């Protein structure tokens with residue numbers, strides 16, 4: 001069966017080469033008449049040449065190829081569908097084009113935007129990801145509104161912005177759920193399909209010139225899917241370039257796409273005009289049955305994931321059952337069909353045309369897009385919008401601060417009753433020390449409870465940052481400003497309850513100090529948690545690392561082991577100096593003890609001065625004021641925020657540079673490995689029998 005097909009393929013090569021040459025000549029004629037090369041064109045022309053993505057394996061295992069030498073292009077005024085079975089590399093291709101591949105994979109080949117090689121992340125292109133990353137506490141309208149204020153030009157009036165927001169809500173059919181919350185772990189919000197449409201609405205809001213979408217219609221009913229695809233098509237035909245991966249489109253949705261990139265196992269099955277794909281399959285010997293959706297037919301032909309199970313079922317059916325009409329349907333060898341299609345495409349007119357057009361587009365000089373892609377809102381507007389949005393999110397998310405505030409109040413009442421009216425007896429010295437250490441140690445430790453919410457916020461930040469909504473500085477400052485009122489409430493509640501119940505000192509200035517001290521310490525823990533959340537975006541790992549970090553800070557704070565007794569190397573210098581808890585506790589002890597006198601151990605002896613207790617029993621220096629301790633806490637807070645800023649920036653820029661150097665070197669190393677050598681386009685004929693799909697299914701197409 002295989003031999004005639006191979007012969008057919010050889011014949012097809014000659015015939016196609018002839019047609020392809022003719023087509024190239026036609027294109028060249030057009031070229032000279034239009035002189036496209038010399039003209040500066042508007043819109044985004046994207047070209048990818050010999051694009052490969054691999055997961056390197058430095059041991060003896062195979063280097064896995066996710067994409068295998070793909071070539072293609074996308075033009076303005078056209079919408080392209082990337083289709084293929086699950087795991088075929090659709091998201092990987094989109095990520096590679098948009099410069100968002102994960103760090104463990106390596107990419108080779110060229111991606112040119114308007115004839116230039118450049119990074120496409122951080123706002124140059126818009127990307128709707130497969131997962132919805134949204135703040136669940138906001139309504140649909142609020143989400144779009146905040147997004148509009150963050151990105152639309154500051155010169156636009158409020159009415160104009162609202163008009164755009166309402167227009168986008170209508171376009172995505174979200175008017176019925178516009179005032180409903182998106183939903184999170186404790187709020188049942190809008191449906192998955194509505195979330196998907198909201199994700200698209202956020203990206204089309206600013207009418208980006210180049211838009212990537214990863215399965216925008218998955219989870220939508222057929223009518224919604226049609227309207228979404230229609231909106232995207234309208235956008236594309238308005239001069240934009242739209243590339244979208246798509247899963248199981250209906251024939252109506254499929255008909256809306258201008259171009260099709262069909263992938264299987266990271267290889268090109270077909271690239272060209274969507275309407276010509278059916279003809280390509282027919283010519284390749286796999287015609288689409290008349291009543292079958294073309295996209296279903298394509299996937300049926302190229303999904304080889306179930307070949308093994310199909311073979312097993314076939315074998316058992318042969319043993320136990322008489323022949324049925326469905327047997328032939330089950331006997332598909334899609335791996336073989338796939339191989340034939342890959343080969344047919346390689347020698348087809350479509351591939352030749354694509355190569356010619358790629359060559360042409362690669363020389364096109366396009367419009368300047370540097371500024372257009374990024375947010376056009378002013379920094380100040382971004383800061384105020386982000387602060388407002390973050391504050392609304394924090395105040396609506398029960399788990400962010402409210403539960404913690406309730407626990408802080410409850411724990412403060414517990415501490416207040418346990419250490420009630422502590423007094424100034426000899427035994428009160430130890431009790432005051434323990435109480436102070438508990439408040440500034442454990443109470444700040446509880447800030448770790450906000451970690452899950454930090455992680456959620458960081459996810460939204462990463463998504464928006466990659467799409468270029470705002471800068472790192474605006475985000476960090478807004479996060480601090482919006483969280484500050486909640487941190488202050490926690491500190492004031494804890495400070496006031498414990499201070500009045502324990503009756504530390506009667507003066508207001510002492511209460512003020514302890515509230516400021518607690519605010520500083522809690523803000524430091526929050527900042528540390530944000531840094532950890534930016535480094536380990538995993539909830540459980542983050543909690544463990546955060547708990548370990550605060551544990552170390554507590555044990556070196558000066559209560560469990562006095563600071564002068566700490567081992568000098570490492571623990572005293574530098575750890576106790578960079579430890580917010582050490583400064584916080586020293587300040588709290590000074591605030592409590594300086595100026596009061598305690599009863600002596602033996603009645604009749606002179607009273608014990610607070611200063612003396614501090615120096616002899618607690619190992620605290622009293623030659624500088626408690627306000628210096630507070631200043632040290634604030635300096636650590638500022639430093640941590642700067643570190644947070646640097647971590648986010650470092651991750652964006654420096655890591656990208658290091659990664660590209662590493663990628664180049666690694667690619668050179670692994671290119672020599674046999675596992676990276678191109679797989680034979682035809683599978684071994686010893687193990688596979690090649691059957692045209694139509695004959696196996698008994699579904700001879702009327703087109704044939």
Ligand SMILES: Nc1ncnc2c1ncn2[C@@H]1O[C@H](COP(=O)(O)OP(=O)(O)OP(=O)(O)O)[C@@H](O)[C@H]1O
Nearest residue numbers: 055066085086087088089090091092093102104105
């Ligand atoms: N960073 C990575 N490291 C290792 N393997 C990866 C990585 N990214 C993707 N892959 C693998 O590459 C293959 C293609 O993945 P991809 O997500 O691109 O598929 P897809 O076509 O988008 O599938 P789906 O339709 O299910 O979304 C999968 O087998 C996946 O496991």
Ligand SMILES: [Mg+2]
Nearest residue numbers: 090091130214
């Ligand atoms: Mg995917």
